[in-house]
Amino acid sequence: MSTRPRVLTLSCPDRPGIVHAVTGALVALDANITESQQYGDPDTGLFCMRVAFDATASEEALRANLEVVAHRFDLDWKLSAADEPVPTLVMCSKQGHCLNDLLFRHRSGHLPVDIRAVVSNHTDLQPLAQFYGIPFVHVPVVTGDAASKAAGEARLLELVAEHGAELVVLARYMQVLSDDLCRSLSGRAINIHHSFLPSFKGARPYHQAHARGVKIIGATAHYVTADLDEGPIIEQEIERVDHRATASELVRLGQDVEARTLARAVRWHAEQRVLLDGNRTVVFR
Numbered sequence: 571m572s573t574r575p576r577v578l579t580l581s582c583p584d585r586p587g588i589v590h591a592v593t594g595a596l597v598a599l600d601a602n603i604t605e606s607q608q609y610g611d612p613d614t615g616l617f618c619m620r621v622a623f624d625a626t627a628s629e630e631a632l633r634a635n636l637e638v639v640a641h642r643f644d645l646d647w648k649l650s651a652a653d654e655p656v657p658t659l660v661m662c663s664k665q666g667h668c669l670n671d672l673l674f675r676h677r678s679g680h681l682p683v684d685i686r687a688v689v690s691n692h693t694d695l696q697p698l699a700q701f702y703g704i705p706f707v708h709v710p711v712v713t714g715d716a717a718s719k720a721a722g723e724a725r726l727l728e729l730v731a732e733h734g735a736e737l738v739v740l741a742r743y744m745q746v747l748s749d750d751l752c753r754s755l756s757g758r759a760i761n762i763h764h765s766f767l768p769s770f771k772g773a774r775p776y777h778q779a780h781a782r783g784v785k786i787i788g789a790t791a792h793y794v795t796a797d798l799d800e801g802p803i804i805e806q807e808i809e810r811v812d813h814r815a816t817a818s819e820l821v822r823l824g825q826d827v828e829a830r831t832l833a834r835a836v837r838w839h840a841e842q843r844v845l846l847d848g849n850r851t852v853v854f855r
């Protein structure tokens with residue numbers, strides 16, 4: 571039988587013996603562990619672990635062995651194939667810098683995702699998706715019109731189901747998602763906010779920052795939750811600025827920071843490197 575690369579991620583109440591039990595269950599099936607990281611949070615008592623391994627054993631055999639450990643240690647666990655790109659939808663509005671970056675990295679084979687479609691509430695970025703040969707779906711949303719927003723979100727969920735999307739990336743998508751949609755996409759919707767959160771939440775953060783006279787701007791990639799821009803932070807990056815930069819120049823300077831930050835967050839999520847620890851993340855980079 572051929573060897574397949576896999577990734578096991580888990581979290582559980584911390585106690586002695588977890589690593590020994592988990593690695594023992596894998597080695598008992600001749601798995602070769604290629605990467606192993608773990609962290610015990612002293613504040614929450616949560617233990618997180620990520621194990622990458624090669625195994626010829628069947629998925630069923632691996633799961634059977636791991637179920638025994640899961641029962642003993644009350645694991646919340648996930649076993650993934652490491653050689654299958656994650657089916658993904660990318661959502662955008664009118665700003666194309668993050669979408670462009672993701673599509674280029676995807677085309678270059680540098681992102682372990684399978685971008686099934688670009689979904690937008692505007693048509694401005696349809697040519698960009700077409701250039702990369704990615705289906706573009708226009709889902710208009712009239713701001714302030716509840717029926718329009720509900721219909722748009724229903725269409726998005728249809729697209730998630732149609733494409734088997736396991737990840738939704740908000741690449742400067744400028745509509746607030748409803749609480750219900752956030753629940754449906756919990757832990758699998760990533761947004762890029764164009765500020766170094768928790769500073770400057772909400773709309774026009776660069777203009778807020780310019781008015782405050784900041785000397786650093788930044789970007790934050792986070793999971794989407796019902797609390798706007800409050801979701802668990804996955805990755806952040808900053809850039810120095812000074813008094814000479816206008817608000818428009820901050821917007822321009824921030825674009826590359828946003829794109830790099832989002833790309834790292836998407837890659838780490840797709841590689842199963844991000845685990846949730848309450849409203850924080852543990853990132854096994």
Ligand SMILES: Nc1nc2c(c(=O)[nH]1)N[C@@H](CN(C=O)c1ccc(C(=O)N[C@@H](CCC(=O)O)C(=O)O)cc1)CN2
Pocket residue numbers: 713714740743744745746747748749752761762763764772773793794795796797798799800801
């Ligand atoms: N439920 C959530 N939805 C969204 C989040 C989130 O964290 N939770 N992140 C935002 C992105 N975002 C800032 O990064 C943001 C987007 C949109 C708005 C906003 O006020 N939008 C208006 C419409 C604006 C327009 O039509 O141009 C609105 O939805 O009424 C604020 C912040 C993505 N969604």
